[in-house]
Amino acid sequence: MIVPDISQNAVAVADHYDELDPIYRSVWGEHVHHGLWTTGRETPAEAVEALVDTVGDRLHLEPDDACVDIGCGYGSTARRLVATRKVRVTGFTLSAGQADYAAAHADPHVDVRLRNWLVNGLAEGSADAAWSIESSEHMVDKPGFFAEAHRVLSPGGRLVVCVWLADANAGGWQVRHLLEPICREGRLPSMGTREEYEAMAVAAGFEVTDYEDVSSRVARTWTICARRLGRALLVDRDTRRLALRARNRIFGLSMLRLILAYRTGAMHYGIFTLSKPGEGPARSGAGDQS
Template sequence: MIVPDVSQNAAAVADHYDELDPVYRRVWGEHVHHGLWATGRETPAEAVEALVHAVGDRLRLMPGEACVDIGCGYGSTARQLALTHKVSVTGLTLSAEQARYAAAHPVPGVDIHLRDWLANGLSDASAAAAWAIESSEHMVDKQAFFAEAHRVLAPGGRLVVCAWLAETGASGWKVRHLLEPICREGRLPSMGMREDYEAMAMAAGFAIDDYEDVSQRVARTWTICARRLVKALLVDREIRRLALGGRNRISVLSFPRLILAYRTGAMRYGIFTLSKAR
């Protein structure tokens, strides 16, 4: 497990997304997660939606099921899956700005809450399916993240986790110059390896049904975001202010490190498909 030299907590994560809200929506989009390319000819928007479809397919969502979006961001993934699979979704985010945006874009069956997943208040066995797309990284206690998911899911429930992962056995320079700074700059309390996630999931009671490393299919996300950021810096005064003078400015300027982390293999992107026993 990679742990940054500066401790991160839920308040720091919330502040990060609240302050950089205009930057993220301009540079990364409403989904705030990677795109998934199959042919390489997809537009960035199509690739982002493809990742959502991949999650929905792995969850085998059925109409009428109650679902949970753990770390839902602006609620875009929850809205997409609710509309395409006819399910109801409860989403949780730490960011007040994200919750405000979600409230301004309502969809029937989607309910977004400003709440920490580690104190989610949801009932035992109340959901048939849950997903966490690039949110487990922000959890201070990742073992509790899995334990809460297991508690909230009904017997037979499914969980899909899309996660930023550290390369297994990453060399010292990759940890010092890429992985640890990415954790610090991105407000990640820690970054686990595949083996860490699988061990924590099994300790919480999950069966591991599948794992797929899609690093090469998502990596171009950061070159696209970097180009968008450069363009925004040139034309948008508010973006310049946040990127160059805000409290979380170091996060905005870390895109080259993320590009290099993927190209060197220091960082991986994995999709875990898990299930709770019936």
């Protein structure tokens, strides 16, 4: 597990996203996660929606499923899956700015709550499916993240986790100059490996039904973000002022580290599909990839 030299907590995560909220939306849009390219010809907007659709496929979502979006950001993933799969979603975010944006773009089938997932307050066995897209990295208690997901899901329920992962064999220079600073600058209390994530999931009671490394299909996200941020700094005074004065301004440098981390193999992007053992509703679909 990669741990930054300055400890991070939920308050720091919320501050990061609240302060940089205008930059995140202007540089990348309302989906605060990587894009997934299949043909390479997709626009960035199509690529971010492709990642959401992949999550929906792997969950085998059915109409009226009760779903949980762990780390829901602006609620965009939830709104898309409500529109395309006819599900109901409860989302959790630490960011007041993100919760306010979600409220301003409300959907009657999406309930976004400003609350820490680790103390979510949901009833045991109350959800059919759950997902976490690049939010588990921000959890101080990662075993607790999995334990809460297992508790909230009904028997037979599924969890998809899209996550930044450290390479198990990352060299010393990669840890010192790429992975540890990425954690510090991006407010990640830690970054795990594939093996560590699988061990935590199994310890919580999940079965790992699938894992796919899609690093090569998502990595261009950061090249696009860096280019857009550079352009915004040149032409937009408000972006320039925020980037220069913000407490979290160092994250701009992390974009370059992320590009190098993918290119050198120090970091990976993985998609886990997990299931809670037990009898659940029959589901059909081709979401699993073996």
